[in-house]
Amino acid sequence: MIRLQNVTKTFNSDTTAVDNISFHVKEGETFGLVGTSGCGKTTTLKMINRLIEPTSGTITINGNSITSQEPQKLRRNIGYVIQDVGLFPHYTIEQNISTVPKLLEWNERRVQSRSEELLEMVGLSPEIFSERFPESLSGGQQQRVGLARALAADPSIILMDEPFGALDPITKRQIRTEVSKLFKQIKKTIVLVTHDIFEAFEMCDRLCLLDEGKMQQIGTPKELLFHPASDFVDSFLASNRFQLELLSITISNILELKENSELYWSPPSEKDQQDDIQADKSLYEILEEMEQRNHENGAIIHRIDGRVADSLSFSDLLNRFQSYKKDLKIGGEDG
Ligand SMILES: Nc1ncnc2c1ncn2[C@@H]1O[C@H](COP(=O)(O)OP(=O)(O)OP(=O)(O)O)[C@@H](O)[C@H]1O
């Protein structure tokens, strides 16, 4: 667990980049730092791996102050991914990925097999990519290598600063979905900096919204949306509210099922055609998929035991969405 307590960073004794912030990041959680340009996200992140030292306040990891270790040693246990990737241009892809394992003096076979395993994991074939140099890779491929490098020595913590910032919207969404899936599998503790609120809502369990170095609210996406702590939080989300609501509410929420329920669905006219659907899929994804599959009359959603859980048209879905929202606002339930 990472814990920041009353952390402040002042540059040149006049710019307070980070102003008395406190939060903790639970083990295995993806925690987002969001807010507009210059609000202190990068400064906060860099204080966690001691690229920047706080002016005051304390930061601990699993109860130990981060100042109790040499910065270099600390950083070997913390993966770090940045927007412009920062691959070493004169190193091959494999050498780039292997930097930290080599520093940790892993034997050669282990280093190589780890590099191959990671390339596979981020969807790049080792046969094709291992021996190539960064300049011969596209931006999105480089970003995947950057991620593989951050994961190389299996750190329990990964810090990511606008990791998908340089990508076009289509590639961005694709990589984001893959990375989200990967993160769920490997159960890392992740701090993600982004000014893209959709990215934050898709990827993060909880978020901290910053403004001018000050914490505005910490909470789940739903808490920020339905129980904003201030007018600032409310207006920060206002222009994208509808889409964010669809992103933060899952199919299992509106069907009142558990997040791990096993479901499949079929179009109303073809009851035999059955595909699994994940119960934690957002309504946004469900609607999008219905649209793509031409399920214009909705879909039948079944439990895995064959019982029909529900038959949902587009408008049923939206009606349930509205009433779920109403309950959320009144009840203060948190998902
Ligand atoms: N080394 C530095 N010296 C002086 N001021 C700095 C330094 N680094 C950051 N700042 C200032 O601190 C504030 C916060 O910067 P920071 O980089 O943390 O913002 P950010 O939220 O990451 O913004 P962006 O979304 O644009 O990356 C800004 O006003 C910035 O100008």
Ligand SMILES: [Mg+2]
């Ligand atoms: Mg930044």
